[in-house]
Amino acid sequence: MAKPIADLFNISIGRSFVPRQWKTSVITPVNKISHPTCCSDFRPISLTPVLSRLLEKIVVRKYLYPILVDPKYTILFQDQYAFRPTGSTTAALINLLHQITTLLLTYPYVHLIALDFTKAFDTVRHSTLMQKCAEFPMEDCIYNWLINFLADRQH
Numbered sequence: 001m002a003k004p005i006a007d008l009f010n011i012s013i014g015r016s017f018v019p020r021q022w023k024t025s026v027i028t029p030v031n032k033i034s035h036p037t038c039c040s041d042f043r044p045i046s047l048t049p050v051l052s053r054l055l056e057k058i059v060v061r062k063y064l065y066p067i068l069v070d071p072k073y074t075i076l077f078q079d080q081y082a083f084r085p086t087g088s089t090t091a092a093l094i095n096l097l098h099q100i101t102t103l104l105l106t107y108p109y110v111h112l113i114a115l116d117f118t119k120a121f122d123t124v125r126h127s128t129l130m131q132k133c134a135e136f137p138m139e140d141c142i143y144n145w146l147i148n149f150l151a152d153r154q155h
Helices: 002-014 050-069 089-104 126-133 140-150
Strands: 026-031 042-047
Touching: 002 050, 002 140, 050 140, 126 140
Parallel strands: none
Antiparallel strands: 026 042
């Protein structure tokens, strides 16, 4: 089965096309708390086709992660911890603690403002995201594949 699947993936990337069926997902509500009483007590989980998820991971690991760790571009992501190969909540907390400790060596107190961007990616305009991606060194077929991947998502 590996050869036909690899052929499908290569065709998808080479033609910058994601089949419509791979963009269709089923939304399943999952409880956030033990005894949900209203809609906000559920978290929507989007279940996409296995082939779509596999190809997405391949594109991210092979084409996007190398950009995120490239020394020419890491300065742009130094305060970003999510969706990076080396990013984690722990790394973000360590960095925050280090910055606060460093500032306290010079100042008697430090103000910290924390914002919750839990659903931030759900509100990102795809066109803005793709304008940012256009600044990075990626093959045209990958850039166009990403545009096609984000277009016309169906639930």
